[in-house]
Amino acid sequence: MELSRNILLWASNNEWMKKHIPERKFVRRAVKRFMPGENVTDAIEAGRELMKNGIPATFTYLGENINELIEAENTAKQYVELLERIYKEQLDIEVSLKLTQIGFDLSFDKTLEYFEQVTHTAKKYGNNVFIDIEDSHYVDKTLTFYKEVKKDYDNAGLCLQSYLYRTMDDLKNMIDIKPWIRLVKGAYKEPADIAFPEKRKVDENYLMLSKYLLRQTKNEGIRVAYGTHDIKLQEQIKLEAERIGLEKENLEFQMLYGIKEREQMKLAEEGYNIRTLISYGKFWYPWYMRRLAERPANVGFVLKNLFSN
Ligand SMILES: Cc1cc2nc3c(=O)[nH]c(=O)nc-3n(C[C@H](O)[C@H](O)[C@H](O)COP(=O)(O)OP(=O)(O)OC[C@H]3O[C@@H](n4cnc5c(N)ncnc54)[C@H](O)[C@@H]3O)c2cc1C
Structure with a gap:
């Protein structure tokens, strides 16, 4: 299991594979399980379906580790246009993006400028x-970046990972700025x-x-989203929430x-807030490989597509 995870995470960074795997039709077919389509309109259609069942969405336009600032500028523009469309069509869709998609490997200040274009429009x-x-x-x-952003934008949140030893300290060190947190387990090889x-x-x-974050929500009103498919863990979180009122x-x-x-769907029916993260875009390869690594049995699904016409 750990070996397959490592191989898939290695493959997610392999340059040759990045270029050639997405050309394979059977892989493109398999990707559809996790992504309604490459276009924003595909994502919006999927979002509308979910919203009929009381489930709002978060959209991610796929991309990461870009090499030229012009790509960052274009990505920021895509998000600004998306936010305008969401507003015009009155949809309950938030957005989530990767900083390396808007220039984090190239310039901190430029990334801040592009991020602020997006978050300003959102606000x-x-x-x-x-x-x-x-x-x-x-x-x-990223923590430094988020603290900077939070000075002017209370509508920005940050994702943190429970696989890192440091995360509790990171949380405690920024709790005074009332962060919005999406807590996940972590998808990279560390x-x-x-x-x-x-x-x-x-x-x-x-x-x-x-448990720490639930108390922060209870006492300080901090927004926290528990980003996990682990149903047992979700049950434990629900119980703890109930316990503290x-x-x-x-x-x-x-x-x-x-x-x-x-x-x-069940979470929505039970009265909890549940939001589905929908990704779209052409640059899905590394993101998709991380999804396979989370459950290597998913590779079987890719192979099944190889043999269907
Ligand atoms: C909303 C959201 C946002 C995220 N954002 C980030 C981020 O910014 N940075 C980051 O590093 N990671 C992010 N992740 C990914 C996260 O770190 C984990 O890699 C991923 O969620 C798998 O862990 P898990 O907690 O869902 O459960 P696990 O304990 O891995 O699995 C629990 C159950 O869910 C099923 N499951 C989990 N993943 C899959 C899958 N891919 N396919 C099919 N079944 C699956 C398992 O089979 C198992 O039954 C995000 C996840 C979510 C849900």
Whole structure:
């Protein structure tokens, strides 16, 4: 299991594969399970379907580690146009983006400028923007970035990972700025000196962080989204919320499009906030490989597509 995860995460960064795998028709067919399509209109259609069942969405326009600032500028423009469209069509869709998609490898200040274009537009329309968290090289810089953004934008949130030993300290060190947090387990390959190598420990840490965050929501009104498909963990979080007297409407789960759809619906029916993250765009390869790595059995699904016409 760990070996397949490592191979898939290695493949997610392989330049040759990045270029050639997305050309394969059977892979393109398999990707549809996690992504309604490459165009924003495909994503909006999928979002509308979910909204009929009381499930709002978060949109991510796929891309990461760009090499030229012009690409960052274009990405920021895409998000601004998306936010305008969301507003015009009165949809309950937030956005979430990767900082390396808007120039983080190239310039901190330029990234801030592009991010502010997006978050400013979102604020104008009463909408919100989350920052995805990437591999551990970016964590310090991302925290500094988020603190800077938070000075002017209360509509920005940040994703953090429970597989990193440091996350509780990171949370405590920024709790005074009332961060908005999306808590996830973490999707990258990290060394054992900075991240729990055992899944059990990652899950335990997730619960510990959740208990801390639930109290922050209860006492300080901090928005937290629990980004996990782990139903057992979700149940533990619900119980803890109940124990401390936190109402269902103050508890939010987020899950990915195409994964555990029935459970997503059930959460909505039970009265919890549930938001589905929908990704779209042409640059889906590394993102898709990380989805396969989360559940290597998904590779079987890709192979099935190889043999269907
Ligand atoms: C809304 C959201 C936003 C995220 N944003 C980020 C981010 O910014 N940075 C980051 O590093 N990671 C992000 N992730 C990914 C996250 O870090 C995990 O890699 C991923 O969610 C898998 O862990 P899990 O907690 O869902 O559960 P696990 O404990 O891995 O699995 C629980 C159950 O869900 C099923 N499951 C999990 N993943 C899949 C899958 N891909 N396909 C099919 N079944 C699956 C498992 O089979 C199992 O039954 C995000 C996840 C979500 C839900």
